Structure formats: structure tokens, C-alpha cells
Amino acid sequence: MSTPFEEMAGLDRLIHEPARMAILTALSTAPRADFLFLQRITGLTPGNLSRHVSKLEEGGLVQTAKGYVDKRPNTMIELTPAGKQAIEAYWKQIASLPERIREWDRNEK
Amino acid sequence: MENYKQIQFLTLNYSSLQGLRTLPFSTLALLTAWWVNSQTGPARDLGLPIIMLILSFILYYLINLYYNRTFGRVQQPQSYRWVDLLTSVVGGAVALAAFIWDTSGKRPFSAVGVVFALTILAGWLRIIWKDRRPVLLIFPILAAVIAIISLLPLFGLDTWYTAIGFQSALVAVLGIFGVAGIIIGIVSHFQLLQMLRTVRRVQ
Numbered sequence: 001m002s003t004p005f006e007e008m009a010g011l012d013r014l015i016h017e018p019a020r021m022a023i024l025t026a027l028s029t030a031p032r033a034d035f036l037f038l039q040r041i042t043g044l045t046p047g048n049l050s051r052h053v054s055k056l057e058e059g060g061l062v063q064t065a066k067g068y069v070d071k072r073p074n075t076m077i078e079l080t081p082a083g084k085q086a087i088e089a090y091w092k093q094i095a096s097l098p099e100r101i102r103e104w105d106r107n108e109k
Numbered sequence: 110m111e112n113y114k115q116i117q118f119l120t121l122n123y124s125s126l127q128g129l130r131t132l133p134f135s136t137l138a139l140l141t142a143w144w145v146n147s148q149t150g151p152a153r154d155l156g157l158p159i160i161m162l163i164l165s166f167i168l169y170y171l172i173n174l175y176y177n178r179t180f181g182r183v184q185q186p187q188s189y190r191w192v193d194l195l196t197s198v199v200g201g202a203v204a205l206a207a208f209i210w211d212t213s214g215k216r217p218f219s220a221v222g223v224v225f226a227l228t229i230l231a232g233w234l235r236i237i238w239k240d241r242r243p244v245l246l247i248f249p250i251l252a253a254v255i256a257i258i259s260l261l262p263l264f265g266l267d268t269w270y271t272a273i274g275f276q277s278a279l280v281a282v283l284g285i286f287g288v289a290g291i292i293i294g295i296v297s298h299f300q301l302l303q304m305l306r307t308v309r310r311v312q
Contacts, residue, residue, distance in 0.1 A: 022308070025113045029120040030183045037123070037181030041116055043309030069182075070174070076182075 003104055014059045015090045019044055020052050024079070024087045027062060032078035053077060061086055115308050118240045119301075123183045125236050126304070127176045128297025133168040135290025137161055142284030146275050180301075192235065200228055211279055222259025222282040226252040229289065247296045251289040258285060 015024060022042045026033055039049050056062040061083035065076045079087070119126070140161050185193070207220035233248030259282060261269045270281035 021113065022116055025116045026120045026183075029117045029186075030123075031186060033120065033183040034181045036178075037183050040180055040305055041119060041308055069177070072178075074182075076184075 012086065012090055014055065014061065015086060017052075019048070020056060023049075023052060023056065023077075024061065024083065027077060027079045028084065028087045032076045035075040035077065038077065056083070112308055114240060115304060118242065119304050119308065120183055121186070121189070121239060122236050123180075123301075124185065125232065126297050126301035127180065128294035128301070129172050130169065130176070131290050131294035131297075133165040133172065135287045135294060137165040137287070138283050138290065139287030142275070142280045142287060145280045146284075189235075196231055196235070200224070200231070204228075208279075216262075218261075218263050219259040219278050219282050221279060222255055222286075225282065225286040225289075226256035226259065229255065229293065232293075245293075245297060245300055247293060251293060255282070255285060255289060258282065 015021060019042050023038055026038060026041055035046075035049065035053070038044075038053070039046060042049060042052075044052070053062065053064065057064060060080055062077050063080050065078075067074055067076070124130075141158060144158055144161075204221065204224045207224045210216065210220050229248055229252040233245060233252070236245060236248075258269070262278070270276070270278045273281060275281035275284065
């Protein structure tokens with residue numbers, strides 16, 4: 001059986017990064033959101049946000065749709081089914097960690 | 110963890126927190142109340158109210174554009190869209206019924222005022238429904254103020270509206286609802302800005 005620290009080390013690196021967590025958390029709440037919204041909540045520059053979204057897209061967690069709104073380019077982003085599963089599993093893993101640490105502490109004593 | 114809860118709250122309530130959207134029609138309510146109150150005699154020129162209505166639609170469109178271009182877009186979950194639609198349809202029908210009831214005779218209280226108060230309260234409950242955080246308390250406070258004002262005739266204060274310069278309770282309630290809408294709109298907008306600052310600072 002793995003220790004909680006091994007579990008922490010094994011957290012999905014693609015998700016376990018503050019900016020990407022913020023993106024995925026927002027997208028797990030709403031069906032889809034645009035690039036500008038994600039930029040507002042993360043405070044990232046367009047270039048940085050674009051890199052994070054690309055990584056998530058490459059990992060199959062989100063999908064993007066480019067289009068035009070009011071004659072302006074607009075990119076809508078949404079979670080894929082795999083992305084939904086991954087973020088839910090990640091939250092479960094995070095939520096169980098404090099109890100796992102307490103359990104490990106009791107066993108160590 | 111709290112930061113991610115705030116992100117969820119912001120995402121879910123993004124459109125509700127874009128309070129400046131309420132300004133055009135709240136201002137219209139206030140100006141309409143002022144206009145009706147200033148009228149004497151049966152002949153009324155409807156030119157000014159029609160211009161105010163057109164301006165409200167134009168202003169609403171521009172504010173909508175400002176939010177979409179400055180803050181981005183979020184699609185609301187299907188359940189929220191249904192709740193919004195249902196609230197609008199039921200709220201509109203109840204408000205119309207209350208208006209007819211209020212204007213068809215002398216009433217012991219203002220039904221329109223009570224509906225306005227309930228509308229504000231419903232808007233607040235929608236915001237805090239999933240994440241019971243004590244935000245935007247101005248909503249229930251103003252809802253309570255409007256409800257109390259609407260019920261004043263029950264306590265013998267039949268002509269309370271004359272104290273604030275109005276000729277009828279209905280028009281006074283409309284004006285107060287307009288002022289409440291303006292306050293709520295501005296406070297909601299600042300709440301949105303403050304929450305955006307907080308989530309960005311923590312990351």
C-alpha cells in the first residue's frame with residue numbers, strides 16, 4: 001500500500017499546477033467558457049494561458065473551438081469527457097489526502 | 110482549496126455579478142416613476158418615456174458588449190438557464206397580476222412592491238444557492254426595505270409615499286425599486302471585480 005506522500009508525488013502533473021487547476025475548475029463548473037474569461041480568472045498573459053490550454057488539449061482534457069463573435073475572433077474551451085473524469089478523480093484524491101495522512105501517522109506511532 | 114471554490118462561485122454566477130447590466134432598466138424604472146409623478150391632467154405625451162425606453166435598450170446592448178469584450182463569456186449550466194427562464198416567466202406573470210390587483214382598487218398593501226422584494230430575494234438566493242457564502246447582503250437588505258415599505262399601509266401609514274414627494278404608492282414603489290436596482294447593480298459589479306482580484310492574487 002502506498003504512503004500518502006507517494007500518492008502526493010503521483011498526482012497528475014498535468015492537472016496539479018495552479019493555473020491549469022484554475023482553468024479546469026472553471027470548466028468543470030460551466031459547460032464552456034471563452035479564452036478571455038479564463039484569462040480574467042487566472043490573471044495569465046494570453047501567451048501563458050495559450051500554452052496551458054494547449055497542454056491540456058494535448059493531454060485530451062479540454063477541447064477548443066475557434067470562431068467569431070461580433071466579427072471578432074473568439075475561442076471557446078470546454079472539458080472533454082476524459083477531462084471531466086480526470087478533474088473529478090483529482091479532487092477525490094486531494095480530498096482523501098488529509099485522512100490518509102492521519103491514518104499513516106497513526107500507523108507510524 | 111478556498112480559491113478554487115471562489116473560481117467555481119465566480120464561474121457559476123458570472124452573469125449575475127455583471128451588475129451594470131441592471132442599470133439601464135433600473136434607471137428606466139426610476140425615471141418612469143419620476144415622469145409619471147410629474148404628470149398632471151389626463152393628456153400625456155408619451156414621447157419622453159418612449160425615448161427613455163429606446164435609450165435603455167441601447168445602453169443595455171452597450172453594457173453587454175462591454176462585459177463580453179472585457180470579461181469574456183461563460184455558458185451557464187443547463188439547470189441555471191432553466192431556473193432563469195422559469196423565474197422570468199413566473200416573475201413576469203406574478204408582477205403583472207400584482208399590478209392589475211394594485212390598480213383595480215384601494216389595497217391594504219402594495220402587491221407590486223412585495224413582488225419586487227421577492228424578485229430581488231430570488232436573485233440573491235440564485236447566487237448563493239450552491240455555495241452559501243455571505244456575499245451581496247445588500248440584496249436581502251434592500252428586499253426587506255422594499256417589503257416593509259410595501260406593507261406600511263397595513264400599519265396605518267396609508268399615505269407614506271407623500272413623505273417622499275410621490276402622488277401614489279405604486280409610482281413610489283417603482284421609483285424605490287429603480288434605486289434599489291441601481292445600488293444592487295453597482296455593488297454586484299464591484300463584487301465581481303473584487304473576487305477576480307482575489308482569485309488572481311492567490312494563484
